[in-house]
Amino acid sequence: MRDFSGGHEWLSINTATIRKQSGAEVPLDRIIDQCAERGIRAISPWRDQVAGVGLDKVAAQLKALDIRLSGYCRGGFYPAADAAGLKTALDDNYRAIDEAKTLDAPCLVLVVGSLPGALQGKAAYTDIGRARGEVRDGIAASLEYARKVGMPLAIEPLHPMQAAERACINTLEQALDLCDELDAARSGMLGVALDIYHVWWDPKLQQQIERAGHERLLAYHVCDWLTPTRDLLNDRGMMGDGVVELKKIRGWVEAAGYAGFSEVEIFSTQDWWQRSGDETLDVCIERHRSAV
Template identity: 40%
Template sequence: MSDASSDVLVETAVDVPSGLPARIPTPQPGDPRLARLSLNQRTTANWSLREAIDGTVAAGLGSIGLWREPVAEVGLATAVEWVRASGVRVSSLCRGGFFTAADPTARRAAHDDNVRAIEEAAALGARTLVLVPGGLPEGSKDLAGARARAAEAIAALAPVAKRHGVVLGIEPMNPIFAADRGVVSTLGQALDIAEQFPADEVGVVVDTFHLWWEPAVEEQIMRASDRIVSYQVCDWITPLPADTLLSRGMMGDGHIDFPGFTSAVTAAGYTGDVEVEIFNADVWAAPGAAVLATLARRYLELVEPWLGAAGLDTVRPRA
C-alpha cells in the first residue's frame, strides 16, 4: 500500500465505539503483525459463530477465542468442522469453572460440566480452557471457603485436562466481581492455586481489565513465567456503567498502560496469542467488521510493538 493510500485510509476510517478518526492505517489481511492477534467471541457478541470465524479470516487475524454457548448452538461437530476448514487457531475456550457452590450435588454437576468443557476444548484444538472460579454461594460470606472449594475442584479436573492435552487457565477477576463470579481476585491468588500443579496442567490467564490495578503486578507476572496460558486485553473505562460487567473498553479508550503491561508479559516469556475480549454494549452494537478494524489498529498501536519478535514462529498450531 502506498503512503498516499495509507493517508486516505487513516482519514476515512473511524474507530468504534468512540466515532473518532482512526489514528493509524487499518492493517490488511496477511500483515504479519496480526499473526498473534485473536478475536475473543464476546467482543463481537452480535455475531454468530459462523460470522465470527468468517470475520476473523477476513480481517487476517491468526486465531479466535471461542465461547461454549455459541459452539453448543451449532453443535460441537459442526464447530470443529468450521474451525478446521477456516485455518484459524482456537486460542482458548471459555468458559469452565463456577466451582464454589456449597451443595455437594451442585459441585458434582459443576465437575461433570467442566469435564465436558475440557473435552470440547480438546476437540476444537484449544490448548487452554479458561476457568472463572465462581462467586459466593447465596447467603454465604465465607470468601476463604469458596476459594478453597475452587482449588479442590481444580485439583479434581487437572488430571482430566492433562489426559486431553488441555491446560486449565485460572482467570483472576477484578475484586468488584468477587461476590458473584470470581472469588480469585489477584494474580498472586491464582498462582497460589496453580503452583500446586504441574505447569502443563494448570496455568493462569493474564487479563489487563482484571489485573491492571493489582499492586506489584509486574512481579506477579514474572512469577507466572511458564504458567501464562492466555493474555487478554481490553481497557478500563470510566465512568463505570450500571452493569459493571460491561465496563470493558477498546484499548486506548481508558486508563490501562498497555505498553507497560505487554512488556511485562513478554519479559515473562509469553509467546502465545493475544485475545481482545471486550464486554461493552456500544461495541456490541457496532458493525462487527468495524469492531475488528478498530481493534486491529489499536493492537498494532498499543500492544504489538511491545511483544517483541519472539513467538511468531512458536504460536501453537491447531491440533
C-alpha cells in the first residue's frame, strides 16, 4: 500500500468539498487557484460549476496550472416518466461525455437516478424494477457513444438511503453486475466510482473490490461517516472524524490494482461549508497524509 504520510501528490479534491466557503458559493476558477496554490495536482469538478465559468475557460486554466482531473461529475439520472424524458436524459449524458472529453477527464461519474420526480417530492411511478431497467438501457446507450469518444464511464453505487431519489444502484455488487453484462470484455470503458461514504458498511465490500480489479476501479472517493449523522446527504465527515476504516479499505482497493487519486468529496452544510476554503483544503491535505 502506498505511503501517503510524506506528501499529497495522490490527493484530489472533488470541488463540491469547497464549492461553499464561509457559507457562500465560490466560483470554480477560484477553487482551482486555491488548489494550485497548495500543490494539489487533481480535482473533480461538477458540471454546473464548469458551466458557471465556461467549459473552454476551465480547460485552459487546468492546462496552464498543470492540474489533472480524477473524474467528472456527473452523468446519469436516466429514468423518466415517458419516452421524451428518456431521450432528454440520454442527450444530456452525451453532452456530459463530450464535456468530460474536453477536460481530459479519466472518467465520467454516473449517478444513475431512480424514481423520476422523487427528488421533487412526487414520483412519476414507484416501480423500482422499471427504473433499474431504464438505467441499464441508458448506460448501454451511453457506453456505445462513450466508446466512440473514448471516455470511460464510472457507475457510482449510492447508499440505500438514496435508492428512491438519486440512484437505484446501491451496492458495488449491483454496479459490477451491470459492468459485466454491458462490458464483458472488461475493456476499461465501463467501471465504478467507489465512494466510501456510500459503500463502507457493505459486508461484501472486500470481495467485490477484489472482483472489480484494476479494470473496473476507475475512481476512489473518500470522506468519513459521522455518528450521529445530522443530515444523510449533507453531513459527510472529514477523514478521521468518523467510523470508516479508511486505511483498511484503501489497502483492499490498492491490492486490487488501483493506483490513482484519493478524491476527497465532502458535502457539509453545517460544518466544512461554513469554514474558509483555505482551512478546509489545509485539513484535507493533513488528513490525506494521516487518515486516508
